[in-house]
Amino acid sequence: xxxxxxxxxxxxxxxxxxxxxxxxxxxxxxxxxxxxxxxxxxxxxxxxxxxxxxxxxxxxxxxxxxxxxxxxxxxxxxxxxxxxxxxxxxxxxxxxxxxxxxxxxxxxxxxxxxxxxxxxxxxxxxxxxxxxxxxxxxxxxxxxxxxxxxxxxxxxxxxxxxxxxxxxxxxxxxxxxxxxxxxxxxxxxxxxxxxxxxxxxxxxxxxxxxxxxxxxxxxxxxxxxxxxxxxxxxxxxxxxxxxxxxxxxxxxxxxxxxxxxxxxxxxxxxxxxxxxxxxxxxxxxxxxxxxxxxxxxxxxxxxxxxxxxxxxxxx
Amino acid sequence: xxxxxxxxxxxxxxxxxxxxxxxxxxxxxxxxxxxxxxxxxxxxxxxxxxxxxxxxxxxxxxxxxxxxxxxxxxxxxxxxxxxxxxxxxxxxxxxxxxxxxxxxxxxxxxxxxxxxxxxxxxxxxxxxxxxxxxxxxxxxxxxxxxxxxxxxxxxxxxxxxxxxxxxxxxxxxxxxxxxxxxxxxxxxxxxxxxxxxxxxxxxxxxxxxxxxxxxxxxxxxxxxxxxxxxxxxxxxxxxxxxxxxxxxxxxxxxxxxxxxxxxxxxxxxxxxxxxxxxxxxxxxxxxxxxxxxxxxxxxxxxxxxxxxxxxxxxxxxxxxxxxxxxxxxxxxxxxxxxxxxxxxxxxxxxxxxxxxxxxxx
Numbered sequence: 001x002x003x004x005x006x007x008x009x010x011x012x013x014x015x016x017x018x019x020x021x022x023x024x025x026x027x028x029x030x031x032x033x034x035x036x037x038x039x040x041x042x043x044x045x046x047x048x049x050x051x052x053x054x055x056x057x058x059x060x061x062x063x064x065x066x067x068x069x070x071x072x073x074x075x076x077x078x079x080x081x082x083x084x085x086x087x088x089x090x091x092x093x094x095x096x097x098x099x100x101x102x103x104x105x106x107x108x109x110x111x112x113x114x115x116x117x118x119x120x121x122x123x124x125x126x127x128x129x130x131x132x133x134x135x136x137x138x139x140x141x142x143x144x145x146x147x148x149x150x151x152x153x154x155x156x157x158x159x160x161x162x163x164x165x166x167x168x169x170x171x172x173x174x175x176x177x178x179x180x181x182x183x184x185x186x187x188x189x190x191x192x193x194x195x196x197x198x199x200x201x202x203x204x205x206x207x208x209x210x211x212x213x214x215x216x217x218x219x220x221x222x223x224x225x226x227x228x229x230x231x232x233x234x235x236x237x238x239x240x241x242x243x244x245x246x247x248x249x250x251x252x253x254x255x256x257x258x259x260x261x262x263x264x265x266x267x268x269x270x271x272x273x274x275x276x277x278x279x280x281x282x283x284x285x286x287x288x289x290x291x292x293x294x295x296x297x298x299x300x301x302x303x304x305x306x307x308x309x310x311x312x313x314x315x
Numbered sequence: 316x317x318x319x320x321x322x323x324x325x326x327x328x329x330x331x332x333x334x335x336x337x338x339x340x341x342x343x344x345x346x347x348x349x350x351x352x353x354x355x356x357x358x359x360x361x362x363x364x365x366x367x368x369x370x371x372x373x374x375x376x377x378x379x380x381x382x383x384x385x386x387x388x389x390x391x392x393x394x395x396x397x398x399x400x401x402x403x404x405x406x407x408x409x410x411x412x413x414x415x416x417x418x419x420x421x422x423x424x425x426x427x428x429x430x431x432x433x434x435x436x437x438x439x440x441x442x443x444x445x446x447x448x449x450x451x452x453x454x455x456x457x458x459x460x461x462x463x464x465x466x467x468x469x470x471x472x473x474x475x476x477x478x479x480x481x482x483x484x485x486x487x488x489x490x491x492x493x494x495x496x497x498x499x500x501x502x503x504x505x506x507x508x509x510x511x512x513x514x515x516x517x518x519x520x521x522x523x524x525x526x527x528x529x530x531x532x533x534x535x536x537x538x539x540x541x542x543x544x545x546x547x548x549x550x551x552x553x554x555x556x557x558x559x560x561x562x563x564x565x566x567x568x569x570x571x572x573x574x575x576x577x578x579x580x581x582x583x584x585x586x587x588x589x590x591x592x593x594x595x596x597x598x599x600x601x602x603x604x605x606x607x608x609x610x611x612x613x614x615x616x617x618x619x620x621x622x623x624x625x626x627x628x629x630x631x632x633x634x635x636x637x638x639x640x641x642x643x644x645x646x647x648x649x650x651x652x653x654x655x656x657x658x659x660x661x662x663x664x665x666x667x668x669x670x671x672x673x674x675x676x
Contacts, residue, residue: 016476099447103439128474129594130447132435135403139439144527145403147432174530179428181589184532186402192527275444275488279457279469282480284613291627291637296646298654304626304642305658313603313624314546314659315571 003157004059006050007110009121009137010043010078012071016126017041039074042122044203046196049152050120051082051204057157060084062116064109066094066102075254080206087113091258096271099128103136105269108262110141117158117171119193123148134195144188150199151176158190329420329489330389331357332365334410335382336401336429338534340374344502344542345425347385349495351503352452353423354386359454360466363388365419369409369518371399383511385503390513391417397520400532401429404524407436413516414441419490421468423452426494434494444485445492446470450499450617457484468493477594477613498542498598499621539573539589541597546572546605547622549592551615552579553608553629553648560585562652563607569656575599575619577609593618605655607648611636628652 014035050061063078065071066089075086089105097105110116119141124131131147138145158171171190176183178197259269267273294300308314331353336343346366353364366387368378371394379390391413397405410433414422422437424430426448438445451471457464468491470483485491541547548570550563560580567574575592576585592599594614604622609615611627611634619625620639627640628648637643644651 014475016478098444099435100439100442100444126476128447129476130435131431132438132445132447135432135435136439139407139436145432145436146527147403148428177428179532179534182532182534185530186527187530188527275442275485276446276483277459277486278481279484280482282482284473284478284480291640291643294642294644296644296651296654298658301644301651301654302658302662304644305655305662308603308624309659309662 003160004053004057004118004155005114005116006053006059006061006118006120007113007116008043008047008050008061008063008078008083009106009119009133010047010063010065010074011040011122011125012037012065012067012074013040013125013127014038037070037073039077040122040125042124042196042198043074044122045198045200046120046122046194047078047081047083048201048203049149049194049196050118052201053118053152053155054082057155062087062113064089064106064113066090066097066105066109077206080211081204082207082210085255087255087257089257089262091269093259093264093266093269096274097269098274098276099130099132099136100275101269101271101273103133103140104273105259105262105264106133106137107140108264109257110137112257112262115141115191117168117190118155118173119143119191121193121195123195123197131195134193138193141191141193143191143193145193145195146173146175146177146186146188147195148177148179149175149194149196150178150183152194152200153185328362329418330363330365331360331421332367332414332419332423332490333387334367334422334424334430334433335369335378336425336427337368337370337375337378338401340370340377342378342381343425343427343429343497345427345430345495345497345500347381348497348500348502349423349425350382350386352495352500353421354503356421356452356454356468357388360420362420365389365391365417367391367393367410367413369393369395369398369406371396379513381505383509383513384505384507386509388511390511391516392513393516393518395518395520397525398518400529401433402524402527402529403432403436404527405518405520406433407440408520408524409516409518411437411440412518414490422490422492424492424494426496430494434492438492441490443488443490443492444483445494446472446483446485447494448472449493449495452493452495457486459486462486467491473594473613473617477617496598498600539587541573541575541590541592541599544573544599544601546570546603547575547592547599547601547619548572548605548607549575549577549590549609549619550580550586550607551577551609552583553610554580554585555608555649557585559649562649566605566607566652566656569659570603570605572601572603572605575604577612577615606636606640607652609636610634611639 015038061083062085063083064087153174158168161167174187176185294304333349335346357364366382424434449472453469455469464486467484470493474481548567576590581591594617598618600621602623605626607628625640626642627636628644632645
């Protein structure tokens with residue numbers, strides 16, 4: 001019986017770090033729709049921390065994401081790495097959310113999951129780089145936060161009382177966060193939300209065994225396994241994976257929630273629940289080069305250095 | 316719609332605020348930079364500048380006059396044991412409470428690890444908008460759905476890995492809040508003649524706020540002063556190796572400059588992260604920036620394109636770095652850098668007898 005309950009919040013993002021020629025338009029701007037999507041890198045670091053805790057202490061790891069149905073890909077990748085349960089928050093009512101509306105929906109999902117001892121997410125997503133959703137989700141949950149975590153030093157799981165409805169008490173987390181020119185270590189009682197940076201770990205690759213299990217077993221046991229994320233009629237499915245002898249080998253709970261399932265206030269969701277608006281977007285266009293070209297010769301370089309000294313650019 | 320500027324008006328005007336970050340009585344540079352921009356915004360809006368200053372004991376208190384000298388009209392000073400070190404919960408309670416009580420229209424924070432920890436927590440508590448890591452702030456108007464909004468804060472920031480520049484507004488929520496990147500606003504000169512008011516704030520933390528404890532904070536001696544450097548010599552992937560990077564370091568030493576690096580060079584392990592220039596590193600604006608073997612991704616350019624002069628050395632004539640450079644040398648940096656070193660040593664010796672050419676080698 002795993003003691004720790006961990007919820008990892010993840011995001012599927014366009015791969016802004018690897019803008020290839022194909023995504024460049026003729027005017028030098030980016031065609032955002034042409035960028036491939038990836039598992040937000042620091043969210044993978046957060047998942048890795050959760051899985052390390054699961055390996056070490058035993059934990060139930062739930063991964064949640066908000067996005068269009070295609071975002072289920074990051075949930076699948078989470079299952080391949082060892083997540084126990086995945087949740088897709090998908091609904092047109094969520095569209096256009098800024099960080100405040102996003103954190104509202106995510107906080108409701110954590111609540112609907114019954115809360116958590118630890119909520120982990122990446123420090124920031126590479127499309128917006130805001131680093132705001134973590135702290136805002138923590139505030140909405142009333143949890144303390146430790147952001148920019150480069151190391152989880154210690155987790156002591158809570159004690160679960162046999163009475164008072166299994167109330168959890170007494171656990172704590174100690175984590176080290178990177179700050180300008182140094183680091184600091186903080187201790188927080190559980191529950192607590194941590195945002196994790198890329199320094200924390202090297203995320204494990206998908207487990208070949210889990211991929212094969214899910215893939216093969218899915219084909220045998222549940223032909224439309226992939227589509228089970230997207231079934232508008234069901235908001236929950238227990239996916240039982242069978243090996244080739246028909247024995248269950250792993251279970252994954254797939255949940256799909258919309259705003260009704262979350263019992264959300266619609267005014268606080270999506271664009272309507274977002275205080276910020278994008279007034280204008282300018283693509284960064286490479287200006288025509290105006291650089292004065294200097295010959296890579298002794299004479300050329302001497303002349304340049306002389307000029308820089310004359311103009312007091314160089315002392 | 317949330318009410319504009321809130322209900323209770325304890326001040327007649329809705330000021331522009333800066334939440335000041337301080338450690339051991341020293342204000343973060345970005346906080347002082349923000350006071351300069353807050354001054355300009357407040358002037359445009361016809362309001363005053365407020366500074367929130369929190370800490371414990373004399374060191375924090377002693378900062379108040381410096382904040383006035385840089386542009387604050389009112390310093391809200393909170394002095395409490397629970398505020399001795401920055402911790403998210405008591406600080407968020409303090410700042411959110413002050414905003415509710417005094418209804419500023421704009422609240423600015425440095426986009427530091429502290430500001431980016433605190434501001435979202437406050438924005439969530441107040442249910443107001445927040446824009447992260449801005450590089451420019453202006454006042455402007457906006458029309459939307461038959462509504463005319465005047466004197467909004469335009470919050471300008473790069474997004475999408477620096478491939479776009481977005482202007483964000485928060486038309487119907489107050490305060491309008493932003494975290495602002497260090498080094499992009501010009502530091503205002505201190506004017507010791509300026510006068511301002513210091514308002515002492517009562518603060519009572521909730522016991523739950525004290526649940527998180529700071530075990531220790533280690534501030535390493537800052538060895539790399541990229542921001543203050545007159546000359547920055549940066550190396551990128553084109554440098555090729557750790558040994559190759561020694562050449563970049565030698566050029567920096569010769570010119571009396573500081574070593575910078577692209578993210579690729581840092582990721583390759585040739586140089587420590589505190590040398591990184593760019594969106595996820597330091598923003599610099601030296602008199603001379605020399606980019607050696609740096610192709611010039613948008614992320615890197617965002618951190619150096621405001622330099623007074625830029626010299627790019629790259630073997631690829633199509634490298635984007637040349638588009639922001641004032642001088643370009645297409646060639647092998649392993650040959651060009653020694654030429655630069657020699658040229659400077661000889662010219663420097665000719666022009667200034669005090670510079671000992673041998674001293675730098």
